[in-house]
Amino acid sequence: MRWLENLSEKAEKWFEKGKPLHPFYAFFDAIDTLLLTPKETTKMGSHIRDSIDNKRIMMTVIIALMPPLLFGLWNMGYQHFLSLGITDTNIWGNFWYGFFKFLPLVITTYATGLIVEIFFAQIRGHQVAEGFFVTGMLIPMIMPPEIPLWIVSLATIFAVVIGKEIFGGNGFNFLNPALLARAFVFFAYPSVISGEKVWIADQADAFSGATPLIMCKNAAEAGLTPGELVSQLPSVMDCFIGIIPGSIGETSKLAILLGAVILVFTGVASLRIMISALAGGYVTALLFNIFGSTAYSQIPAHQQLLMGGFMFAAVYMATDPVSSTHTRQGQFIYGILIGVLTFLVRQLNQGYAEGLVLGLFLMNVLAPLIDWCVIELNINKRKKRAAIKLKTINNQ
Template sequence: MNWLRSFLDKIKPNFEKGGKLYFLHSTFEAFEVFFFVPNKVTEKGSHIRDYVDLKRLMTHVLIALVPIVLFGMFNVGLQHYRLQLGIEIDAWGQVVKEAGFWRIFWYGFLRVLPIIIVSYVCGLAVEFASAQIRHHQVNEGFLVTGMLIALIVPPTIPLWMLAVATIFAVIFGKEVFGGTGMNFLNPALLTRAFLFFAYPASMTGDAVWIVNKGLDVISGPTPLALAAQNQFAQAPSLLTMTLGFIPGSIGETSKILIVLAAFYLIFTGVVNLRIIISTLIGATAMGLIFNLWGANEYMQIPFYYHFFFGGFLFGTVFMATDPVTSAQTPIGKILYGLLIGILCMLIRVVNPAYPEGAMLAILLMNVFAPLIDHVVIQQNINRRKKRALLSQTIKS
């Protein structure tokens, strides 16, 4: 990389103050920081340095997402050829045997790659434009957001819709609040919410989850849709749902890979364990209440099946734990996670119009996270005041 370092050092004066290309200073700095660690040093005061900066945090998340992306590509191809061959959903091994592993993978690769490219190009274009206008540094935050956006949409999403939604989410969900670290809503989930409410026909129903262009067949519903329609008996086996060989958004299907990603992110300290555990506890508690109530077939579904439906696990690991939009205090994180789990189950089971409750639950709690932190901090202040007053009373 010495040649690249030499090349950047050679052209750098053109982008510094007084240079001919100073108006592109933020763009140049973004590319330089992407390849090399900034050579900035502190000039005064005491500082504690840690090797885990924003770029390294984003790198850990991307590493955790790579297996999920590759599997998502394979599963998109698998579902396509399953429909083409007319094979039952649990017989995915037969699909691989008849269609061939690489044929399946390359089909999915060619369907998913344009979605990833559009997500990155549109989002980064807004980020770079905003940085140039404000003369701010371009942060690495969208490296993860761009990938998450691609993983939470159906493989059949029209690219122009994805472009519009991504631009909207980055501008109105992030840049208007000051950019990376200042937004209070998760940009990836905001993109999905925009698509969900603006173009519901492309985000819901049984026809959007499997690429069936050119096939005279009807796409199958997701397990979550079957449960919402009181047709749980027709759902795939628990093994098939765990492995992820089911219709769904590109990155949400393989539960085993999501769990492995969660362990990796917890081990590297990127995500907060309190939020993950409390979200699972909240969903479990609400699921058990519905099981005891049992007013309809959906409520009678064992609570643990909800962990394998839709994007609950993916949202818990990658969305709810967003360090920017989640609660910041230790107790606040627990309350935040509990409420996400409870709301997700409530929206899923009680409101049939929105079978996927994870998106709305997390976005709603993003809004209330600052209030939760405020209440927790205020309670601590009041408790200390009472303790101080009691101490003064005893002394007097």
């Protein structure tokens, strides 16, 4: 790739300070480092470095997002044709239908987000950070397929600017930007993201496209008994494999588990957070099984875990290294509380059928506090140890 290097060297001269194209340096640098690895070498300290960098990590997360994405695209087509009453579709027909529904969404998100990112990088004189690669893929995966593109665009801008850039950019955000985009749409344009008509693309009017969580919400309003509700819900197996209506990413728990294996094995995401979030959620659901009185609370705990976007968020969003806790011990508390809060909101406030957004945000905000406590504990432990040492020295 010698010619590309030469080209980059020549082009760089146009973007140097004082040259007419300097205002676009961040843009040039983003393209340049995307195509070729950086030419910087170590200066002092360790003379060799690991091959890993943030681009590689983000790439790994994108790969881990592929199983739920590919399944979600197929499922989008399948659900669409199912709602029209067509069941004898082939696998590729379903997939391409979903693909062409998804394509505009993902292009809109990436284009808007990257423009904002490059703009801020240029103002700050930084390099464009890679975090948006993942955010830009996550946002369309948690949106309804038929959402107007301008709303996606607006949500992306809000998420990147308010969620990240005003606090200093990638690495300084305390909320998960992708989830912030969804929360923005949920609170600003509730009609496009709630109800039973939004989760299947172009569905027939007569068909109920209710996700399991919406069914539960409706059941509470209709006063169904637990038995009636469970018989309405899709089977546990359907929920697990993911042949249910829902956003692209969240439906297939099997694909999410596959992604989780990739994330944990490559060391990119924390297994501690995933496991403790699931455990926290399961135990809470189990407690509601025993003590709850509504129809929803009587659904078996394992089935409750498989409903909605809880698994997706526990694997891909709760483990965001920036907005989660920064200490190992803290990660257990953080994960457990995400599970507990999500299921508390789901059970006790049917207005927010998906309690996850609130649960995860609250824990994002609390994460620094948990870290502070863990660090203080560590300091106290150290002080105690130092005191014991001093005592033994004095005694001798």
